[in-house]
Amino acid sequence: MNITEKILARASGRPRVTPGDVIFANVDKVMMHDVSGPGVIKVFDKLKKQGVNVDKLWDPTKVWVAEDHFVPSPDKVSAENIVKLSNFTKNYGIEKHFKYGMGQYGICHTLSHEEALVLPGDVYVGGDSHTNTTGALGSFACGLGHTDVAYVLLNGKIWFKVPETLYFKLNGKLPEHVMAKDFILKIIGDISTEGGAYKTMQFGGSGINEMSVESRLTLCNMTTEAGAKNGIVEPDQKVIDYLTSRGATNISLVVGDDDAEYEKIYEYEGSEMEPIVAKPFSPENISIVREAPSVELDKSYIGSCTGAKYEDLQAAAKILKGRKVKIRTEILPASISIYKRAMENGLLKIFLDAGATVGPPTCGACCGAHMGVLAKDEICISTTNRNFPGRMGHVDSQTYLSSPLVAAASAVTGKITDPRDLN
């Protein structure tokens, strides 16, 4: 069995599973945020009316809640949702509620690793499609709708069909000017936005072994854009060190068997990878940065669960150090812990000296919610994950998706720029 099959076999109490099997799996962790949370509460209300007992959750210690999409609250409705969420967590005894303005908080998918909330081998589900991110820690992580999250909250279990696995093998390290973001955009360009539909996308090979945990998180994060059920990397010592340094204990690793089977294996040579952008209006619409259209950009956005981890900010700082931005540049660290490190290590000063602005952790403009949404005809280069029409604001705005290196280099020139081409 491969790693995903082994995790699902263990979670369903079976000695073995094969793709296509339908299993009833025990869930180890579940997450909801300020959009899915109020949706789940609504489902609870409906169930209550039907006579279902919703007085108790299956295990409040395994549930955690993030405030990320609409914080700081841009309007009354959002503020009320936050209050609703707070009442819910209080009533059900959920202690892991990361509140905006009270110490550590941030984007749910960032907290999952920054706070070591999910461990290798876990079955982890969340009320958000980018829950896939956390598979980079060697867990089975996938997103669910509100009704399914409500079900898990009450029962601690959920049905899965065991997915087929596509294996993406990266031979050798990525060059310095290429990031994990470029690699995953390249993959999505190759297999299309439905190429991974209801499949596992697993990443391995020497290039992945060399990669930091944060880079692996970027890969798994955007498996969602290929339609994948989950993204996963076999955990190693780096994952153990990463989680241990964040307080995790009792980590045990699940890895695939030597004779693990994959539906298809794709191979990539690290040395051949190039900086990539995804042009409007789909993550699969890719181009090598040096061949990208010469558009006048209005904004560079460095934020989100995809592109505002500490390593992403470091990459942006490397470019922006001693340079000035030519277009509006917004940098929103993905969590308070990352924000603090960026402050302590001088990154924020580099950003501010370059003329960029630094905002609080939030999903913000990535989902077009608030904090710098785009106007009609504005063009943005962004380290986020989706560029559908209207995703970041007006339906006639445009978003190019890129790595933090490319977004920062483009901030300096005002055009889509390969970091190697900066003076």
Next chain:
Amino acid sequence: MQSFKKIKTIITPLDKVNVDTDQIVPKQFLKLVQKSGFGKFLFYNWRYDDQEHLKSDFILNDPTYKNSKILVAGDNFGCGSSREHAVWALQDYGFSVIIAPSFADIFYSNCFKNGILPIMLDDKIVEKLQQETGEIEVDLENQIIKTISEKISFDIDSHKKKILLEGLDDISQTLLYEKEISEFEKHSKIPSVL
């Protein structure tokens, strides 16, 4: 949840692929959590102009399709975020069947939680159905779509079919078997090391 058995209406052809949930319900409406009333936000940016007037060139605004309950769309329908609001909007607007060559996983699953029947059919058949101007009948019990000239069968997981036919959502349905589940759990041996 309302049950679904059979329906007969004209179809609304939506000749677009990769219709994502941002197009189905834009983000500004996500903070609203009532399940009803989302219909007016459905395909918001396609249906309304900047002044919130209906755009005459969008298919849903054509009165011909006013009573249609069957949406026929392109590949990968419902991709993007996991927002269940997308399904709420389609349902509230009046659609109860969505036919496409493929669906995004979370969206597909959300449909069954809200009494919508998503049907996957071969590209060619979907293309043909999009041209259909007369009423078509979708019969879930017999897994048949009847047009004026032909009968098209479709596949559906038997469990999901039952959910829709009986109007039971997963939670209520599973809770019917609470005793059996607990019994099974007692005998389940989860290997400690794998």
